[in-house]
Amino acid sequence: MRRISNTAIGAVTVTALCAGAWLLTTDARTHAPPQPSAAEARTGPGGEPPAAGALPPSPPNRIRIPSIHVNAPLMGLALTRDGSLDVPPAAKPNLAGWYEAGTTPGERGTAVVAGHVDNADGPAVFYDLGALRKGSRIEVDRRDGGTAVFSVDAVEVYDARHFPDRKVYGPASRPELRVITCGGGYSRTTGYQGNVVVFAHLTATR
Template sequence: MRRLSDAAIAGVTVVALCSGAWLLRSGTATHAPPQPTAGRAHSGPADTRSAPALPPSPPDRIRIPAIRVNAPLTGLGLTRTGSLDVPPADRPDLAGWYQAGTTPGERGTAIVAGHVDNADGPAVFYSLGALKRGDTIEVDRRDGGVAVFTVDAVEVYPAKDFPDEKVYGAAPRPELRVITCGGGYARGTGYQGNVVVFAHLTGSR
């Protein structure tokens, strides 16, 4: 399977994850998910430690205790048009990882994406924008280990100005990006951008 370009991943994330089906159906934005504030943007790592990289191993589950996420992970491949696929909209509990790229815990930038809602209500990453610097993310790996990441920043970007290189660019250490929709909501077009969590590996067990 060929690697998907950074720009292609960004395009799918902005379009496929961000219809705002629940808010569109309810006809109101009063239930919009939490959004990160400027104080949670990049200002240096929340934890200066960086754990040694782990060998490649597919991930099976992601846990984010601060927002009560405990979700299975499915591999995301490419659609027939060459875009990154997304988790099924009828599985609000499911997140996905880009399986042709870096595995979580391996050196480089691993990508996890999930829906913020579906037609029936909130989905797996509805509260992603509420995370703070210093919160932890744990990823269960198929080799039996757990990769532990510390959140460095939580940012929101409008779709038209999505910073591909900043989000998807190569990293010299094990890093993780967790992505969902955000950036405000308009009834005619859905969510206006994406919430992105930046984290780096600080431990394993």
């Protein structure tokens, strides 16, 4: 597998995830997905919680987030011509993707997973991502038969115009995971105005 740094991803904010087609036909005030509270953001500087030892590279097959009832297969994602991260097919609402030219989940570095918040028919795989809390568990089944278990460190939302590429995609000295979907404000003209990002680190393997 050809490996490249996540810094190859441009100012992405996974734009194609963010049309919000379902909200165009419903009341956005009552059907908008949950957004993270300030309490789930990263706190000030301090020591990082301990992480489990890094795993060798192995592509992931499935992601599970029990607290928000996510159990979804994973497909490989590449970059589009403009350098942004491609997205899974919108017609498959329970499908997520991982950036396959970067770090594999469980390996040392920053692995990236992305999925739709909704499609034209209703909520999709990461509709409830903004409701995730610090300490929540994320499990990623790997092709080598193992499972990488991550603990959520923070859940934040960013405006697309000020998306912090380096903070989200930058290298890490331990095994970390980012899970990304659309969020922030919503406009019927432009769709979602930003992205929800979950920051997590590896805590166990099985």
